[in-house]
Amino acid sequence: MSKQTPLYQAHLDSGAKMGPFAGYDMPLYYGEGVMAEHEWVREHAGIFDVSHMGQVILSGENAMAFLERITPSSFGKLPDGRAKYTVMTNDKGGIVDDLIVTRMASDQFFAVINAGCKDKDIAWMREHLPSGVDMQVLDDRALVALQGDSAESVMRDLFGMDLSEIPYMWLIEASLHDGTDVYVSRLGYTGEDGFEISVPADKARALWDKLLSHDKVKPIGLAARDSLRLEMGYCLYGHDIDDTTSPVEAGLGWVMGKENTGFIGAGHVLGHKEDGVDRQRVGIRLTEKGVAREGVDILDAQSMEKIGTLTSGGFSPSLKGGVGQGYVQTDKAESGTKVFVNVRGRNIAAEVADMPFIPARTKSMKKKAA
């Protein structure tokens, strides 16, 4: 029996095609289809139900030390209110999950983890939880993402909220028009400007309906969420990163804090950084017509030998062509390297490409000078 988010009925009311994802019955797309939804987010704004993701509060005097043990990041210099993308590593240096951690205070952190990893992550954190840290799983909260160029004006129009001074990757605590207390974080998974709103589960429907009442807002399903993130080269856990991929191989070395050398798996990960790795995650852009999806072999265009495998792939509505990402031998990872992707026995010309495939339109991370 699949689980349902607090917005399940809202999806049915909007005519969603539902399907299973990470143990939940989730909206895959609504009436107008994936392409229209994708383009609507790139042009206006869309809302996504991401309530299946896990929300966790870590607090206590040792909370920061704990986070610097389970992730390779540093949180000491992070200002209160600032969010950070990071990964949890295992003792082999693989990735347990990728997550967003927001520093609410020096002894309080808010983490959002992947739906498919929720149980595993919570067990992992509990197993490593030292004394002096309290872990609170926020099962009673929903999460709604509002993404697109119109997001800021939508929040102003509907809730009288002026978010113009909130930079990318910052969180504020705010109240909706009806007094509901929410966390509003300026971030997302689409490459557009936008917000994720953490809301008590029993207020989620009211928030969803209010957002939908705006003429710039449409509901967007998981299928377009995937094509939007793919154009940005963002990782999807379980596909582009997993228990066996090192953050360095995944091109996520930038999440590591210089001062942090004591995290789980540090011996492996710091070695990868120091000595280099045999394979790297790269973008792949098809230069011929076609679509290449997860699992497809990547071949060197000269030798025709296999140099890697696609871990995600699909059609980019913005580029009107096939894009993907995968791991290739490090000596073939340079942007512009000519490759083939072998789709059902047919070789389609492609090349290693920089990600994101199209420019991100997120805001600056810096607060404006007063």
Added chain:
Amino acid sequence: MSDMKYTKDHEWIKIEDGNVAVIGITEFAQDALGDLVFVELPEMGASVSKGDDFAVVESVKTAAEVYTPVTGEVVAINDNLEGDAELIKKSIDEGWIAKIKMTDESEIADLMDKAAYDKFLAEQDH
């Protein structure tokens, strides 16, 4: 049209000149796939056997194989689909995928007519 036939895999077949099967995918399949972005056509002159996947229709969401319900030789392919996969949805005349010259015309007898296909679709709803 009385000469239209259908398969359980949601292909439509129109018989021309007695022994040429024109093949496309039904509205049901089109709706299930959503936005079509690419069609992989068979080679001209290729020999195909009943049940072979001889073409692939790619949508934003997924890739779907198209199966031939008849054995024979590919005598025409719809090149226009290479420029615009969405043509598949337009009409039978614009959206056909390939034409196969049949070597065993008795295979047509296994296919559903419109009434049988409609009944099949209605049963899928339950």
